[in-house]
Amino acid sequence: MSHQRELGAFSCLLLGTSGALWAADWWADLPLLPADLPASAAMALLPAACAMVVLRSTHLARRAFDLRRAPRPLLLLAVAVWPATLTLAGPVHAAPPAVTGVQAVGLGVAVGLGALTEELGWQGFVWPRLHLRPLPAAAALGVAWAAWHVVPYVHMGHDASWIAWHCAVTVCVRVVLVWFFLRARRSVAVAALFHASCNLAYFLHPWGYEPARTFPVAVALCLLLVASDPTRWRRSDAGARGGAPVRSTA
Secondary structure (H helix, E strand, O other): OOHHHHHHHHHHHHHHHHHHHHHHHHHHOOOOEHHHEOHHHHHHHHHHHHHHHHHOOOHHHHHHHOHHHOOHHHHHHHHHHHHHHHHHHOOOOOOOOOOOHHHHHHHHHHHHHHHHHHHHHHHHHHHHHOOOOHHHHHHHHHHHHHHHOHHHHHHOOOOHHHHHHHHHHHHHHHHHHHHHHHHOOOOHHHHHHHHHHHHHHHHHOOOOOOHHHHHHHHHHHHHHHHHHOHHHHHOOOOOOOOOOOOOOOO
């Protein structure tokens, strides 16, 4: 199966299964999960599952354990950079919800699993099939990733302004994530580590999170990372080779 057909099959399967969860949230009025997440937040498990269905193989899951590709300082930076970004954005009026230590651990496990299954799909499967240079590929993937989350954001009660600003921040997050991914020799595990750190920072940062205030800092971070290694972002084959694709048996 060609890369275009694989991406088409993945997109249809992902939208179909996600749509079922969105509908269940809206019409069955399912209770919210911890941290005020809708039940459809379970869609984080779907990108990996859909990719494996398209590939007719579970070999993609092996990339969940490729942390050894990355130097330790890069791992520490992946954990610290987004909390630091929210700190630079400044405190907001609404503090994050108070959580107990047990709740924080449970949230960390859930967020880590969700980040890993998302990135197995986004960076492990979709990325090597985007035959684009890294920066436009990261931006395109960021837009798709943000759009995929809009329905749950509406269900959580966010207004249009918050959603628009947060989607803009989400595109920046994908650019930063791709920088870590490329620096870590296309490690999906490092991408998932940064992804999980971002989500935990949104929930637990003591200063809270306001996307309109975070966006300028996120853009500055993206510009800094792009300027720090412009050659890496200009390589025309980086998107196509974003990790050895697992070939379908079809």
